[in-house]
Amino acid sequence: MLYRLREAGFGAYLVGGAVRDLLVAGNPKDFDVATDATPEQIKNLFRNCRLIGRRFRLAHVVFGREIIEVATFRANTDDGTGDREVENGMLVRDNVYGSIEDDAIRRDFTCNALYYAIEDFSVRDYTGGFEDVQAGIMRLIGEPEQRYREDPVRMLRAVRLAAKLGFTIEPATAAPIPQLAHLLGDAAPARLFEEMLKLFLSGHAVASFEGLEQHGLFAELFPESAAALRTNRSGALRRVIVEGLANTDTRVAAGEPVSPAFLFALLLWPAYCRAMARLQKQGMPAEEAVRLAADVATADQLERIALPRRFSLPMQEIWLMQMRFASRQKRRVFRTLSHPRFRAAFDFLLLRQAASGEHGQDVVFWQQAREQSGRELEASLESSAGSRGDLPVTAEGARRAPRRRRGSPAGSADPAAAE
Known part of the structure; x- marks a missing residue:
C-alpha cells in the first residue's frame, strides 16, 4: 500500500501505534497509514477500499480479514475550506486536511505521532515522541x-x-x-x-483498573461499584475484581476467549451487592431483593455505558446463580449443574472464595458434584438428605447450617456479607 501510494505521487507513511509498538519490541496487531492523498484519491487507487466515518473521514483497504486504515493528513486550523464542527468544546467533525507536520501536532500523544518512511527507512518525529518512547512516558501534544x-x-x-x-x-x-x-x-x-x-x-486489565482508580476515572464510569468499594471495609469486593481481572489477563495471554458478560459481572459485582443491601434494608424480602438488585444495578450502569442485552442478561445470570450454590436440594442441584451459565458462575464463585475464604464448602461440593455421574450424585444427595435435611456433609466432615426457611435465599441473603 505504501509503495503504491508513493508510486502514484503521494506521500505515505506507517504511523501511530504500529511504529510505537515496534520501537518497544511489541507486536502490532493493526497497521495505520497516513498520506497526503484524499479519501477519494485513495479509493481510486484501491478497488478493495471503502470510505467510512463522519467525524473522521477514513479509508479502509481490505485484504481478506485484514483492514489497513488510511487517513489523510489533518490540520489543527481551518481556513474555512475544510469540514470541521465543534459543539460545546468537543470536536464532532474534523476533516480539515494539511501537511505531515500539521498531522503530527494534532495527534493525541507524542508516542503516537511517529511516522515510518519507506523512501529512506527512517522514523520521522515532529513532537519528541521518539525520546518519550525511549523514556517510557505518555505525553499529550x-x-x-x-x-x-x-x-x-x-x-x-x-x-x-x-x-x-x-x-x-x-x-x-x-x-x-x-x-x-x-x-x-x-x-x-x-x-x-x-x-x-x-x-x-x-x-x-489489572493495570488498567488500577490506573482508572488512581486518576479518578473508575468512579465516573462505574459510580455504584466505586461507592461500594469505598464502604467495603474488608476489601473483599475489590479483591474479587482484581483476582478476576488477573485471571482475564492470564486467559488473554494464553489466547483463550474472555466473555464481556463475565467482565462486567466482575466490574459491577460491588454495585449489585450494594443494590441488594439497600433493598433489603428497605424491608424487601431477600429472594425478591436478589433479583431486583440485578435489574437495578444494570439499569444504573446503562446510563453511563451501553451494555448490550446479549451481555447484560448472562451477567445477571452469573450473579443470581451465586445464591443457588448453597442449595443441596436434589432437584435444584441438578438444575444448577445443567444451567448454561454454570461454568461461568462457578468460576465466579472461585473468585469470591479467593477474595474472602468464606465459600470453601460450596466450592468443594460443586467441584465434586460436577465430577460425579448422575447416579453417584443422586445417591450422595439422598444419603446426605436422609442424615440431615437436604444438606450433605462437606468434604471436611463438617455439617452445614440447617436449611433456611422459605422466603430466604439459600446461603447468605447478602452475597457480600462475608466479603
Whole structure:
C-alpha cells in the first residue's frame, strides 16, 4: 500500500501505534497509514477500499480479514475550506486536511505521532515522541485540558496505553484528569462500551483498573461499584475484581476467549451487592431483593455505558446463580449443574472464595458434584438428605447450617456479607 501510494505521487507513511509498538519490541496487531492523498484519491487507487466515518473521514483497504486504515493528513486550523464542527468544546467533525507536520501536532500523544518512511527507512518525529518512547512516558501534544475537552475519551486512552506499554503518564498530562473525569458523561455510551473492552480485554486489565482508580476515572464510569468499594471495609469486593481481572489477563495471554458478560459481572459485582443491601434494608424480602438488585444495578450502569442485552442478561445470570450454590436440594442441584451459565458462575464463585475464604464448602461440593455421574450424585444427595435435611456433609466432615426457611435465599441473603 505504501509503495503504491508513493508510486502514484503521494506521500505515505506507517504511523501511530504500529511504529510505537515496534520501537518497544511489541507486536502490532493493526497497521495505520497516513498520506497526503484524499479519501477519494485513495479509493481510486484501491478497488478493495471503502470510505467510512463522519467525524473522521477514513479509508479502509481490505485484504481478506485484514483492514489497513488510511487517513489523510489533518490540520489543527481551518481556513474555512475544510469540514470541521465543534459543539460545546468537543470536536464532532474534523476533516480539515494539511501537511505531515500539521498531522503530527494534532495527534493525541507524542508516542503516537511517529511516522515510518519507506523512501529512506527512517522514523520521522515532529513532537519528541521518539525520546518519550525511549523514556517510557505518555505525553499529550498541546495543552492537556484543551485536548481532553476536545475528546474526553483521551483520558481513557492515556490510562490504557500506559497500562499496555508500562509507561508513566507525564505529570502535566495526568494532572487535569481527576477534575475533568466528569466529561466522560458527555461521551456516547456505545463508545464507552468499546473503550471498556479495549481497557480490560487486551491483556492488561489489572493495570488498567488500577490506573482508572488512581486518576479518578473508575468512579465516573462505574459510580455504584466505586461507592461500594469505598464502604467495603474488608476489601473483599475489590479483591474479587482484581483476582478476576488477573485471571482475564492470564486467559488473554494464553489466547483463550474472555466473555464481556463475565467482565462486567466482575466490574459491577460491588454495585449489585450494594443494590441488594439497600433493598433489603428497605424491608424487601431477600429472594425478591436478589433479583431486583440485578435489574437495578444494570439499569444504573446503562446510563453511563451501553451494555448490550446479549451481555447484560448472562451477567445477571452469573450473579443470581451465586445464591443457588448453597442449595443441596436434589432437584435444584441438578438444575444448577445443567444451567448454561454454570461454568461461568462457578468460576465466579472461585473468585469470591479467593477474595474472602468464606465459600470453601460450596466450592468443594460443586467441584465434586460436577465430577460425579448422575447416579453417584443422586445417591450422595439422598444419603446426605436422609442424615440431615437436604444438606450433605462437606468434604471436611463438617455439617452445614440447617436449611433456611422459605422466603430466604439459600446461603447468605447478602452475597457480600462475608466479603
